[in-house]
Amino acid sequence: MVSGERLILASRSAARRAMLSGAGVPFEAEDAGVDEDAIKAALSNHAPTDLALELAQAKALAVSERDKDAWVLGSDQILAFDGGRVSKAKSLPEARTRLSAMRGRTHDLHSAVALARGGSIVWAGIDTARMTMRDFSDRFLDAYLVAEGEGLLASVGSYRLEGMGAQLFERVEGDYFTVLGMPLWPVLTELRRAGVIVS
Numbered sequence: 001m002v003s004g005e006r007l008i009l010a011s012r013s014a015a016r017r018a019m020l021s022g023a024g025v026p027f028e029a030e031d032a033g034v035d036e037d038a039i040k041a042a043l044s045n046h047a048p049t050d051l052a053l054e055l056a057q058a059k060a061l062a063v064s065e066r067d068k069d070a071w072v073l074g075s076d077q078i079l080a081f082d083g084g085r086v087s088k089a090k091s092l093p094e095a096r097t098r099l100s101a102m103r104g105r106t107h108d109l110h111s112a113v114a115l116a117r118g119g120s121i122v123w124a125g126i127d128t129a130r131m132t133m134r135d136f137s138d139r140f141l142d143a144y145l146v147a148e149g150e151g152l153l154a155s156v157g158s159y160r161l162e163g164m165g166a167q168l169f170e171r172v173e174g175d176y177f178t179v180l181g182m183p184l185w186p187v188l189t190e191l192r193r194a195g196v197i198v199s
Contacts, residue, residue, distance in 0.1 A: 005196045006070040010063040014154075015162070015181045016075055023188060025197055032059035032074060040087075048085055049126055052078040052112035057121050064116035071194050072116045075182045079156045081107035088156050092145055095158035099144075099168070102157075104135035109157065111178045115190050123190050127183035129174025131157075136168060144168070 007025065009016060010032040020027050039058055043051050060074030079086040081102060089095035109131055114124040136144075144164055145152070152158045159165030161172070161179045177184035192199040 005194060007191065007196045008063055008067060008070045008072045010059040010072050010074040013075070013181055015160070019177060019180060019182060019184055023184065025188070025191060027073075028070075030063050032062040034058045034062050036076075040085075048078040048080040048108070049110050049112070049128070051085070052076050052110045053114070053124055053126055056112040056114040057116075057124055060114040060116035060121060061119065065119050068118045070117075071191075071196055073113065073187065074116065075111065075113045077112075077156050077181055078110045079107055080110065081105075086156060089153055089158050092150065092152070095152050096141060096145055099133075099141060099158055100138075103133045103141075103168075106130060106132045107157070109174075109179060111181060111183055113182055113187055115187075115194065117194070122194075125183060125186050127175060127178040127186070129172060129178045131169060131174075131179070132171040133168050134170035140167070 007027040009020060009027050009029045011029065012031050017029055036055060039055055040051065043054055046054065055076035056074045058074070059076065060072045064072040086098065089098055109129045110126060112124065112126040114121050116122060147164055159168050172179065175183060188197065191197045
């Protein structure tokens, strides 16, 4: 059912696009074009949750400034591990090193989202999933990297829970959609309020 309100997802993430499509939300997708590395550097002393929110809002605002009549959804994830933040691996050897360090241990995955209209943020939220990896073998890790390939470099944790990455974990506390990249339930609530989808 078409509402007449337009939604733009300010993201290149295939997982976020699939999430909205699967939920029956009509949307366009557009790369926000923000310099995430510059934002992370400028806010290096911020808490991971605050940084995730800042990035989500920056993406939403960047697209909203270009198209003020549309609702714009920005989202970002920050992985907090061992007292620091983890960024996307730049190569498979780097992904292997990271996953080796994380095995048998727990990390937090913070997924933030922001909704903008007319160049202003109208709503923002964040959710956290606590992820515990099992103590997998080097043999499994090597097979996993071969099977998943360079697609892993698009994920902050070098895993896709909706794929073979599910086998990396022994326990996940939190919402599945949050792990995939966006806290979907509160997003759907806000999209109903905005009239993007029918309530």
